[in-house]
Amino acid sequence: MENKHPYSELGYKIFFKIKPFLKKILRIKVVGVENIPLEGGCIIAANHRSHFDPPVINIVSPRPVIFLAKKELFEVPVLGWFIKKAGTIPVRRDSRDTAVIKKSISLLKEGFVIGIFPEGSRARPGEFRKPQPGVGYLIEKAKVPVIPVLIEGTDKVLPVNSKFPKLFKYNIDVIVGKPIKFEGISSYEHIAEKVMHEIRKLKGERHG
Template sequence: MFPYSKTGYDIWFKIRPFFRTVLRIEFEGVENIPLDKGCILAANHRSNLDPFVLNTVSPRPILFMAKQELFGVPLLGWFIKKAGAIPVKRNKRDIASLKKAVELIKDGHCIGIFPEGARAKPGEFRKPQSGVGLLVSKTEAPVVPIRIEGTDIVYPVGSKIPKIGKSKIYVKVGKPLTVDSNMEYSRISEYIMEEIKRL
């Protein structure tokens, strides 16, 4: 049983080239995303467009950890549930959501997470939270760093609709990282965030 709508993703994979063209998305390194095992995709975060963009370039479905408030938004809430998103209670350590993510990774799924926990200002990065470090430590799964640029121009904080065509969007996927799972969660998260910045 899939934790997402397989039919929905089958349709999505057929139509997503259209969105890549409209949003002017350029990408490289997607071959670094493992196809046959559970893994963690860790990306910087500057726009609500980021999860959508990553799912337009990934060779497999990404199940994102998303703030719980989004699940109550009409239509969007239904859509992200069908996409297999995991609700996360912000401003406190949500053990239940982390356990769910660990379970899905061990079952062979691809989990997407933004280590910063919230959107950063244009051109900046926030200090990472320890959640991604915990996932790496508990699963020892491959963690793939990803850097996204341009989404904060196309769909900045406070904007109601994307500004299509204002900027290209760039996605660079790095090679899976070798991480010492015995390190403290916070140190693992910091290491991953530094690798994202290097891309």
């Protein structure tokens, strides 16, 4: 039977079974997970500092999150196989990939969750990069709730150029904000800036 989902259903069933174990060994603490809708299409927009960010978001999310990732990652042994099974959408960074936008919007209308990193690439530890205008374009066209997420600590667990994670040494904090509204915002650039502003604001939230 053809898989109706863009990801491996069996793979995600197994993944969801072991999520409590992964959350414990990775020392993940999450606040505000109730802000992620339990049904309907939505976009999770997070800051980006490590290749560990996508799995961490999927560990804390009550629903599978389909990420957009640079095409080059699909060529990496083992990692490429895993992200394909996870339904990850390849993106060509050297051009405006309209096919990716169309596919993302189609999945959102079908009720799936799309994960994006507005910065486009990983930022330095403790820093934020300028968001990409294409993020605003996707958000404006999709017209679904956008959930801002702040991730801290993944850049210590799996720093840039590291092949293996440093387990049991650092904590990973995830703060999920309330859905963002975009009434009165006139340009894609302003939408992207608004998203990053809301992500940065989460840094001041206290953990419970």
